[in-house]
Amino acid sequence: MAHNINFNEQTGKRSFFSVKEKAWHGLGQIVEEYPTSKEALQFAGLDFQVEKWPLFAYDPKGLSSDEQHIANRFATVRTDNNTVLGVVGNDYSIVQNTDAFSFFDAIVSGDGMQYETAGALGNGERIFITAKLPGYIKVGSDDFIEKYLFLTTSHDGSGSITAAFTPVRIVCQNTLGAALRNSSNTIKIRHTANVEDRLKEAHKVMGISNKMADELDGIFNQWSKVRITDKEVMKLIQQAMAPSKDVLKSLKTGEELSTVFKNICDNAFMYAMASPTQQTETTKGTLFGAYNAITGYFQNVKEYKDDEAKVKSIIGGTGQLRTQAAFDLCLGYAKDGANALS
Structure with missing residues (x-):
């Protein structure tokens, strides 16, 4: 990565x-x-400092030496090496x-x-x-x-x-x-x-x-005392990882799931079962461990294009959405047991 x-x-x-x-x-x-x-x-x-510099357009063919000022658009430039970082509008501070x-x-x-x-x-x-x-x-x-x-x-x-x-x-x-x-x-x-x-x-x-x-x-202390079976862990993972209502519907009706989705769920389940951090008193066979398996998948298992993509996923992206879904499912399971996953 x-x-x-x-x-x-x-x-x-x-x-x-x-x-x-x-x-x-x-x-x-x-x-x-x-x-x-x-x-x-x-x-x-x-x-380093960043400044807004005005933008100008020029003829790349060299047929004209005139420069055209681009109104209300600026380049953001770091002044230690004059590298352009982006293009912003007039109101950008x-x-x-x-x-x-x-x-x-x-x-x-x-x-x-x-x-x-x-x-x-x-x-x-x-x-x-x-x-x-x-x-x-x-x-x-x-x-x-x-x-x-x-x-x-x-x-x-x-x-x-x-x-x-x-x-x-x-x-x-x-x-x-x-x-x-x-x-x-x-x-x-x-x-x-x-x-x-x-x-x-x-x-x-x-x-x-x-x-x-x-x-x-x-x-978390309550979840560490709630027992959950391996079968229920997989069901929780599948529902938390579901990218759409259609996939959730397929899970409930037993329809065929995509290979990509099944691989994601299998990898998260393997993390839940095999990671050393999932073998402690508070995580092995517990609801806290099931939740930790999903967050652990996005932090330790899933491959990202680069570090920035990882940060964006975990904070404000797909990782956070799936974690939110897992959190809500675990709250329901702690209250209603396996019925929350039906």
């Missing part, structure tokens, strides 16, 4: 840093202590990398959050930050889930700032990405440099993450 981590030709380094442990791609700078936001920007190669870190600093202050990773993808058009919240979720006697905030933003006009709460299971580094009823684990922030808006959204994210952590603690 391609990593798509930006290579800075001026420094000769990849634009990525991680605290203490290497990422799966083995690239970037590894630091021993949690850095400040200023240090994290430097370690991750994100200490650049959110500098330092502003993205300021968003986190508003939460970090006095609350014990620590920067874990940060980096840039492509030519630097997309950046990401992961910071660890204080405390953890404890499932059973020896299964600990740490709490993280993840933020990504772009400089090419492709989207707003996206911030998400993501619990990570220490044992297998499996992103759970749980979605709770009546709340969201992801928010989007428009491109603005207004400090007041940043603080307001920062507090909103913090509130979501704290509420979610408290609810997840109770839910």
